Amino acid sequence: MNPRTLLAGFTACSCLFACTPDKQTDGNATAPETGTPAQQTESVRNEPVTPIAPAVITDTAMVELGKKLYFDPRLSLSGFISCNSCHNLSMGGSDNLKSSIGHKWAKGPINSPTVLNSNLNLAQFWDGRARDLKEQAGGPIENPGEMAFTHELAVDLLESIPGYVDEFSAVFGTEAIDIDKITTAIAAFEETLVTPDSRFDLWLKGDDSALNDEELDGYKLFKSSGCTACHNGSGLGGNSFQKMGLVEPYQATSPVEGRSAVTGKDADRFNFKVPTLRNVELTYPYFHDGEAETLAEAVEVMGRIQLGRTYSEEENRQIVAFLKTLTGTQPRIDLPILPPSSDETPRPDPFGD
Ligand code: HEC
Ligand code: HEC
Numbered sequence: 001m002n003p004r005t006l007l008a009g010f011t012a013c014s015c016l017f018a019c020t021p022d023k024q025t026d027g028n029a030t031a032p033e034t035g036t037p038a039q040q041t042e043s044v045r046n047e048p049v050t051p052i053a054p055a056v057i058t059d060t061a062m063v064e065l066g067k068k069l070y071f072d073p074r075l076s077l078s079g080f081i082s083c084n085s086c087h088n089l090s091m092g093g094s095d096n097l098k099s100s101i102g103h104k105w106a107k108g109p110i111n112s113p114t115v116l117n118s119n120l121n122l123a124q125f126w127d128g129r130a131r132d133l134k135e136q137a138g139g140p141i142e143n144p145g146e147m148a149f150t151h152e153l154a155v156d157l158l159e160s161i162p163g164y165v166d167e168f169s170a171v172f173g174t175e176a177i178d179i180d181k182i183t184t185a186i187a188a189f190e191e192t193l194v195t196p197d198s199r200f201d202l203w204l205k206g207d208d209s210a211l212n213d214e215e216l217d218g219y220k221l222f223k224s225s226g227c228t229a230c231h232n233g234s235g236l237g238g239n240s241f242q243k244m245g246l247v248e249p250y251q252a253t254s255p256v257e258g259r260s261a262v263t264g265k266d267a268d269r270f271n272f273k274v275p276t277l278r279n280v281e282l283t284y285p286y287f288h289d290g291e292a293e294t295l296a297e298a299v300e301v302m303g304r305i306q307l308g309r310t311y312s313e314e315e316n317r318q319i320v321a322f323l324k325t326l327t328g329t330q331p332r333i334d335l336p337i338l339p340p341s342s343d344e345t346p347r348p349d350p351f352g353d
Contacts, residue, residue: 043206048223048232051201052117052278052328055192061171066189068167068336069182075154076147078103079348083140083186087115089333092282093193098290099254103148104352110256111290114283116331117276119191121238126272126288128241129262133187138179151179157346158182163339195279195328203325211325218322221315226307236277236326243271244288247308250301254289281324295320 044051057063069075073082086100087093093114095101100108110126118124123131130136140146141154158164158177168177171185200219202210211219222228231237241259244250250270259271272288286292292301299319303309311319 045204045206047204048228049200049204049236050234051204052120052194052196052198052234054196055194055331057192059171059188061167062185062188063192064336065167065171066185066187067333068164068338069186070189071336072338074157074338074341074345074348075141075149076103077149077153077348078350080350081147083115083137086112086140086146089115089193089331092116092279092330093118094283096284098285100146102143102145106145108145109254110288111285113275114279115190116193116195117235117238117278119194120233120235120276121273122240123273126256126275127259127262128273133190134183137183137186137190153346154182155179160342160345161339162342167339193331195330198278198326198328200322200325201328212321214318214321215325216322218318218320219325221311222319222322225303225309227302227319230274230306231277237274238276240274241268241271242274245270245305248305250287250305252287252289253291256288258288277323277326279327279330281327295323299323 070083073080073085075082081103086095088095093116095112097112099110100112102108113126119133122128124133124136125139130139138151141149142151155177158168165175165177168181169175172181199210199215203216222231228236230240230242233239244252244258252270257269259268259273260266262268280286280295284293284295286295286298287301292298296316299316300311303311303316
């Protein structure tokens with residue numbers, strides 16, 4: 001079975017709990033309904049959060065090609081920036097910076113979200129402007145503030161490298177390389193970047209000893225105070241757009257406007273895709289402007305501006321302890337060895353000389 005089918009099935013299943021019909025909701029949060037888990041295996045607890053399914057890789061050659069492209073800095077004008085520069089798989093698929101550094105040290109406008117489990121998102125980017133991973137993957141290559149290349153240059157570059165020509169033709173059955181094939185391969189690799197078997201998932205599957213009392217109390221508080229209205233499903237987020245600052249306005253330090261940039265509707269101003277809380281311990285700093293440096297700070301802000309609730313120090317500690325149980329098994333990556341450039345390969349231009 002292809003991993004997409006498997007995961008799609010899984011997400012549909014989590015929607016039973018998650019008050020988000022068909023993965024698509026814009027706007028108002030409602031409390032999750034906990035229904036009868038029709039497709040769940042009996043051993044999974046009936047909760048608004050469901051476990052992450054492991055990746056099922058059917059097309060190994062495609063995934064390997066996508067991995068090379070993900071790690072290849074030659075897809076940038078400088079020859080120095082790869083997808084992994086800003087979505088570092090040694091650091092939870094993020095760069096741990098407030099906002100990313102792009103071509104010629106450009107300061108990005110927004111915090112880099114993790115690529116881990118991004119296949120579960122209803123759409124990609126904070127404002128959801130890309131429909132899926134394949135559509136997303138073309139963006140950074142030609143973004144002047146990120147990799148500063150063009151799709152044509154990327155294709156020319158790869159076609160000048162015999163190792164890539166052979167590999168593309170083995171995977172796709174045709175010689176010609178195009179941006180569609182490039183983004184298809186990158187997306188196939190990203191589909192494998194899932195993190196199953198977190199301690200919380202083990203608990204969901206029935207292992208009482210997977211969480212200690214503080215962590216379990218933290219989860220109960222997370223649920224009873226309403227965090228699960230927005231952070232639910234297998235990603236604990238990623239399945240709806242919600243207002244940042246529902247009960248109290250949020251003073252962002254970034255100029256971005258959120259979902260309204262895509263829909264043109266004023267009502268969507270400052271709505272953002274709810275970020276996944278999977279591996280959140282690894283993906284600091286937090287929020288689209290990267291202003292919350294610690295989990296304690298993010299939890300304090302969320303409680304106050306989304307729910308009108310001030311947590312005691314102990315309650316905050318419990319929720320943070322729970323959030324840290326969401327760190328799953330990280331994808332094991334053998335660093336790919338990239339095919340060397342040929343004499344014809346355009347040379348990098350790191351300083352714009
Ligand atoms: C210079 C840093 C930088 C580089 C290089 C970069 N990204 Fe990103 N990426 C970002 C930032 C910042 C965002 C969020 C932008 C936004 O939402 O407006 C993002 C968003 C994403 C998302 C959406 C995740 C989500 O939850 O919405 C995915 C997936 C992604 N990038 C994959 C890639 C891939 C694949 C590449 C290589 C082709 C790449 N990125 C290159 C910084 C970078
Ligand atoms: C009304 C929906 C909603 C509720 C309720 C809510 N959140 Fe959020 N959460 C969001 C949105 C939207 C963001 C992203 C906002 C932004 O960055 O501008 C977010 C971001 C976060 C982040 C930062 C993640 C990251 O990677 O940047 C954490 C941590 C978090 N929420 C935890 C919580 C906790 C804990 C609660 C309960 C106290 C909670 N949230 C309640 C919608 C919600």
